[in-house]
């Protein structure tokens with residue numbers, strides 16, 4: 001047999017190996033759903049995996065069941081679109097201070113507490129060269145109020161002066 005056939009056998013062996021590996025590696029339910037060969041190639045059982053995923057953040061309606069006043073206070077404020085969990089979820093369990101155990105009765109998995117640090121507010125309000133100075137709301141273009149934390153009352157917690165929920169100021173009557 002001519003030595004010229006040898007590379008042909010190598011190529012055939014590689015193709016056979018690829019076909020065998022594909023059968024072994026690709027899950028049996030990997031198909032083009034509804035015959036949509038352009039976008040719908042996926043493992044069908046992955047849909048159930050996503051549905052079974054436990055959602056941890058529940059949004060303000062969940063907190064509002066027991067904290068209606070806070071919902072009311074934030075309603076027309078600059079903070080109206082910010083979820084309670086954005087400020088109150090504590091990623092260090094040691095900082096948890098919620099008096100009611102939300103895990104037992106509600107299956108709620110996050111730790112709720114209070115963070116009074118300047119860092120919390122700087123996350124959104126510190127002036128940064130790449131942070132947009134305006135934003136678009138239902139009323140049109142509005143100014144996104146930012147401060148230079150090195151000049152704006154340094155060393156004092158923001159919550160000493162500002163009412164964090166109404167995004168205004170604390171008053172003597174409070």
Ligand code: HEC
Nearest residue numbers: 062063064065066067084085088097098099100112113114
């Ligand atoms: C089943 C009712 C219930 C739910 C649901 C609930 N809370 Fe509370 N929460 C309470 C009660 C009662 C207190 C104690 C009285 C108070 O401060 O209003 C409290 C206190 C707090 C405090 C003060 C903690 C402290 O250290 O003084 C924060 C902050 C808080 N809740 C945030 C939340 C957030 C955010 C959610 C939604 C993720 C939430 N709560 C959901 C009942 C609830």
Ligand code: HEC
Nearest residue numbers: 060063067070071074079082083084087114115116159164
């Ligand atoms: C922008 C961040 C932020 C958001 C959004 C926010 N909180 Fe707070 N919250 C704080 C801070 C900071 C304090 C501590 C305030 C202080 O010491 O004056 C606090 C205090 C509290 C307290 C203790 C009692 C009080 O009023 O001081 C409760 C209860 C509470 N928040 C519930 C909520 C709920 C419910 C929501 C959503 C409807 C919410 N918060 C949204 C930052 C936030």
Ligand code: HEC
Nearest residue numbers: 078079082086120121123124143144145158162164167168
């Ligand atoms: C997740 C982002 C976010 C966080 C965190 C946040 N804010 Fe805001 N804040 C906003 C947005 C958005 C507005 C509305 C746009 C504006 O008025 O600049 C706003 C508005 C304000 C205003 C201006 C209200 C007015 O009408 O002049 C104050 C004051 C304020 N926030 C204080 C705070 C303080 C204090 C904290 C920390 C407890 C805080 N914010 C945390 C996003 C945030």
Ligand code: HEC
Nearest residue numbers: 118121122125145146147149152153156157158160161162
């Ligand atoms: C000692 C009290 C005090 C402290 C502490 C304080 N502020 Fe203020 N803040 C004010 C006063 C007074 C104004 C209004 C006058 C001004 O713009 O300086 C204001 C205005 C603002 C505004 C609106 C600026 C604008 O363009 O209209 C924002 C946003 C703000 N503060 C965020 C913060 C944040 C975030 C912190 C913490 C990092 C903080 N403040 C700490 C007193 C305080």
